[in-house]
Amino acid sequence: MPAADTVSRFDVAVVGAGPAGLAAAALLAEEGFATALIAPPSRPDDVRTTALLGGSVPFLKSLGVWTAIEAAGAALATMRLVDATDRLIRAPEANFHAREIGLPAFGVNVVNRELTRILDEKVASLPNLVRIEEVVTNAAPLADRVELTLASGRIVAAPLAVAADGKASRLREAAGIDVTTWAHPQSALVLNLSHERPHHDVSTEFHTKTGPYVLVPLPGDRSSVVLIETPEEAERLRALPDADLSRELERRARSLLGRMTVEPGRQVWPLSSLVAKSYGAKRIALVGETAHTFPPIGAQGLNLTLRDVASLGEILAAARRDHADLGAPAVLAKYERARRLDVETRTRGVDVANRALLSDLLPVQAARAVGFFLADRLPPLRRLVMREGLTPSLLAPRRMRGLDLPRG
Ligand SMILES: Cc1cc2nc3c(=O)[nH]c(=O)nc-3n(C[C@H](O)[C@H](O)[C@H](O)COP(=O)(O)OP(=O)(O)OC[C@H]3O[C@@H](n4cnc5c(N)ncnc54)[C@H](O)[C@@H]3O)c2cc1C
Numbered sequence: 001m002p003a004a005d006t007v008s009r010f011d012v013a014v015v016g017a018g019p020a021g022l023a024a025a026a027l028l029a030e031e032g033f034a035t036a037l038i039a040p041p042s043r044p045d046d047v048r049t050t051a052l053l054g055g056s057v058p059f060l061k062s063l064g065v066w067t068a069i070e071a072a073g074a075a076l077a078t079m080r081l082v083d084a085t086d087r088l089i090r091a092p093e094a095n096f097h098a099r100e101i102g103l104p105a106f107g108v109n110v111v112n113r114e115l116t117r118i119l120d121e122k123v124a125s126l127p128n129l130v131r132i133e134e135v136v137t138n139a140a141p142l143a144d145r146v147e148l149t150l151a152s153g154r155i156v157a158a159p160l161a162v163a164a165d166g167k168a169s170r171l172r173e174a175a176g177i178d179v180t181t182w183a184h185p186q187s188a189l190v191l192n193l194s195h196e197r198p199h200h201d202v203s204t205e206f207h208t209k210t211g212p213y214v215l216v217p218l219p220g221d222r223s224s225v226v227l228i229e230t231p232e233e234a235e236r237l238r239a240l241p242d243a244d245l246s247r248e249l250e251r252r253a254r255s256l257l258g259r260m261t262v263e264p265g266r267q268v269w270p271l272s273s274l275v276a277k278s279y280g281a282k283r284i285a286l287v288g289e290t291a292h293t294f295p296p297i298g299a300q301g302l303n304l305t306l307r308d309v310a311s312l313g314e315i316l317a318a319a320r321r322d323h324a325d326l327g328a329p330a331v332l333a334k335y336e337r338a339r340r341l342d343v344e345t346r347t348r349g350v351d352v353a354n355r356a357l358l359s360d361l362l363p364v365q366a367a368r369a370v371g372f373f374l375a376d377r378l379p380p381l382r383r384l385v386m387r388e389g390l391t392p393s394l395l396a397p398r399r400m401r402g403l404d405l406p407r408g
Contacts, residue, residue: 020288196258
């Protein structure tokens with residue numbers, strides 16, 4: 001057992017400083033918990049962007065970071081879905097406008113680097129949060145605390161650790177939580193580009209036989225690209241000279257935004273899915289990609305993560321009011337109940353949407369086309385699809401209620 005004076009004690013220790021860990025640490029410190037945030041510095045090379053939608057907006061407002069995010073991002077007022085599969089049965093084009101559900105915009109698309117910078121600044125401003133830029137090398141759940149050993153040998157102890165350490169989570173392993181994983185025959189090419197014509201705050205999703213090709217607005221005449229392809233084709237595209245790749249992306253976008261010019265920085269992300277069999281055990285609660293990972297279809301990943309964070313914050317605040325042990329099995333079981341349905345519904349939903357796109361079976365194509373058609377033509381269904389696509393109404397944590405969304 002380490003000497004008591006070599007151990008730093010906190011109410012909660014958050015491990016991982018991706019968007020999940022940063023948001024969790026900021027929220028828990030704001031709630032008044034003495035919080036440690038343990039992770040190496042954030043990745044400066046992430047070219048991805050995140051579409052923050054629905055309940056994420058009031059949540060980020062409640063943390064006091066929304067104004068900065070809104071200023072750094074671009075509003076998403078319309079989602080356009082185009083069936084570019086060239087199959088026998090194709091779906092009609094569908095356009096979903098935020099104004100149909102009384103909102104100026106569905107949310108904002110922001111470059112991950114900016115999002116991380118804003119959350120980093122928030123974290124640095126919180127007096128009861130200590131940031132420790134180190135890797136956790138061992139996590140030991142004990143009877144009344146978790147002890148985290150850091151690379152320097154320092155030990156951090158807390159009654160609860162929040163695992164936000166990503167897909168290959170060391171903390172999840174220490175909690176003995178198994179995962180179900182499955183691979184997809186696809187990779188995502190991610191980059192940003194400028195274009196000749198304005199996007200008018202419209203995000204366009206071309207559905208192709210290998211996956212969606214999505215253009216999401218960025219400030220000015222710029223958009224972020226997520227192009228899901230076979231791994232070989234994604235790598236071939238990544239290796240193209242700038243001018244050739246720009247032309248190819250313009251061709252695939254049917255010149256909708258005119259001439260395109262790719263910006264420096266391209267990444268290829270192999271796609272996989274993961275769902276944890278439990279969201280908490282042995283004084284460790286999972287949030288973000290530690291608990292669930294799926295392909296970037298429908299911009300769900302981080303929005304789902306922020307619901308984990310908001311929900312955990314609410315449950316821990318209630319536990320403290322009841323003078324309960326923050327890492328007690330009953331507290332973790334409550335978190336599990338709060339998150340299970342939402343996580344499973346989103347993970348399966350994205351998986352089904354992806355498989356329906358890849359399938360050559362005529363009945364599957366027909367079902368997809370009918371689904372698009374109905375969602376496009378039936379106003380009540382359209383509104384339901386839009387609202388529930390943003391945040392599931394029955395499951396929204398308190399900080400996510402009241403869709404007071406950004407300027408259009
Ligand atoms: C191509 C692509 C596009 C996407 N687009 C969207 C979108 O538009 N909208 C959306 O909502 N989501 C989107 N997502 C999903 C979203 O990007 C992810 O959910 C999110 O980035 C994951 O955040 P995270 O904090 O859970 O994990 P990560 O970002 O993986 O963070 C893990 C953190 O843990 C740290 N860490 C790991 N091990 C240790 C250790 N032992 N000790 C200490 N620290 C450790 C790492 O350094 C890192 O800081 C997209 C994903 C992809 C792949």
